[in-house]
Amino acid sequence: MAALRALVGVKRVIDYAVKVRVRPGGGVVTDGVKHSMNPFCEIALEEAVRLRERRLLQEIVVVSCGPPQCQETIRTALAMGADRGLHVEIPAPEYESLGPFQVAKILAALAKKEGVSLVLLGKQAIDDDCNQTGQMTAALLDWPQGTFASALTLEGQQLTVEREVDGGLESIRLRLPAVVTADLRLNEPRYATLPNIMKAKKKKIEVLKASDLGVDLSSRVAMQRVEEPPQRQAGVKVETVDDLVGKLKEGGLI
């Protein structure tokens, strides 16, 4: 069987457990806040590593777009089992307005350049909550897409994807090359062990610029304002089930 290569996109985001704060002037406080790999990206990467362990993939190239700190995220991915890294460095001012469309253009250009057959991404980033990049990458490449994947089977040039949809699950079959986005249930990502973290330091990270790939970063969607959502008023504790039923009746809820 022809050996396949995969491109896995990983994003550095504020850690999922952090309660974000909105700055009075707009935007979200990111300085001094713990960052880590977007949880859905970890799952996408884990799936790629498993496919390679079953010898269905030959090489995993991991890519992240953003400021220099993204290299830590790429290192983590290398420690989890990716073979080499690509860092598309985006200067801070441009990174502010970088959206899924620009990232999709970069990923599509890299997928062609690296000759990959599979692009694996998370279904959404937990910061912008867009859920767009994978679909747009597939569109730009004219490849089929298997979004919200909870199971993957790779046989020859065919990929069967079980998808998490609103009413339950559905299965689709895609012809490679394809783009797949990972849902939470796809797998349980591994922890990078210390020896693997040490080994990852020797793996290569190539640094590129968007212009090297011919991608224009200008955006026609601008964030005008970021605000706190309305806060809920503090509620009351009730002592017994009867109290609770009484309150709900009062409110006309039951």
Added chain:
Amino acid sequence: MFLAVGARRLRRAASLLQRFQSTLVITEHTNESLTPITLNAITAAKQLGGEVSCLVAGTNCDKVAEELSKVQGIARVLVAQHDVYKGFLPEELTPLILATQKQFNYTHICAGASAFGKNLLPRVAAKLDVAPVSDIIEIKSPDTFVRTIYAGNALCTVKCDEKVKVFSVRGTSFEAAPVSGGSAKVEKAVTAPSPVGQSEWIEQKLTKSDRPELTSAKVVVSGGRGLKSGDNFKLLYDLADQLHAAVGASRAAVDAGFVPNDMQVGQTGKIVAPELYIAVGISGAIQHLAGMKDSKTIVAINKDPEAPIFQVADYGLVADLFKVVPELTEALKKK
């Protein structure tokens, strides 16, 4: 004086612009009936001020097209019936939408932010060379939208200067459009482009239930890790039956295999905003709150008084769920 005239002129220019808005709503349906979120998307589309059209593509569209033609506020229903739309694959639907766009030049294209809409719209947007806007909760003007980021912990106002605005609509943020009183023209859509054939729909395994659908239910009862097993979820089903409620779950309950994934409420599951949300044995992690904190009234039943869910609950009961849930069910029976 000058300012006043300027403002008036601006307003006139704006209303002139609005007159030329035209919106295409991509209909979500099952070949049998309309999916309710489409009605919420139609309401959002109407707020843009222009003409609203709906595109129905599928293997069987007659019933749905007829249903849609009666929905208030729609001018035109475009029907594309073909076997190639089996499974509503985005690879096949996108060329159809592009052809429709080429014919009618819409200023806006939208759908509900469901699994269907999220899968399809970004693909359409990229093909139109525009950046889409996801899961909007408010329309400020034809080019300015509000959406949530960071699991609902911040509201973001975005201005979209794309030639075509492609966006998905959070169903719970817009009322459903009335399903009668409309009189839309039903027309055949442009000829179906030839099949792309990159992908193939195989099968679906849907969770069957007699309970109301989770995202549109008036009352939702949800369970978390505290339920301890799938069998114990029966307690919640019994309670839900008394309330005619849908049953939801936290990620912990889904991951532990208590219930199927389509019951998950949260940032990565479904977003609900019922009249009454009862969280049972759910701690209230950020990711769960993202999916339910716009509920009108929130009740929390948890034995841990420190659980974050109590910070958003209108009524909290610190108690063992295995004792109080059956009590609550009984109390409701007597009512």
